[in-house]
Amino acid sequence: MAKILIADDSAFMRSVLKNILAKEGYNDTIEAVDGVDALKKIEEEKADLLLLDIIMPNLDGIGVLKKIPAGKIKVIVISAVGQEKMMNEAKSLGAVDFIIKPFDAENVLEAVKKVLG
């Protein structure tokens, strides 16, 4: 089963995502609390997929995307409605899919399954 890194500064949001993934059998998840932590864990943990929040302290999701070596990890960006400009930038920086907040379990699993195959 794939290893999934969840990067979001909201502990509540990380917990929601972790539970959605676990119910579908994706039990191998790790969490990052901001962009700096995300980059560290991308290096350390060899995850297959990153669920990446955009608005985070220290380093935001766009900053993370700019620093990920090409092809290192697949990235699904999680962003709020009204952040279309950032979504376009994220796409140009290599994000493969998007989940829009507020989301439901189905939105998340559909995107994750599509990316992980």
Ligand SMILES: [Mg+2]
């Ligand atoms: Mg956030």
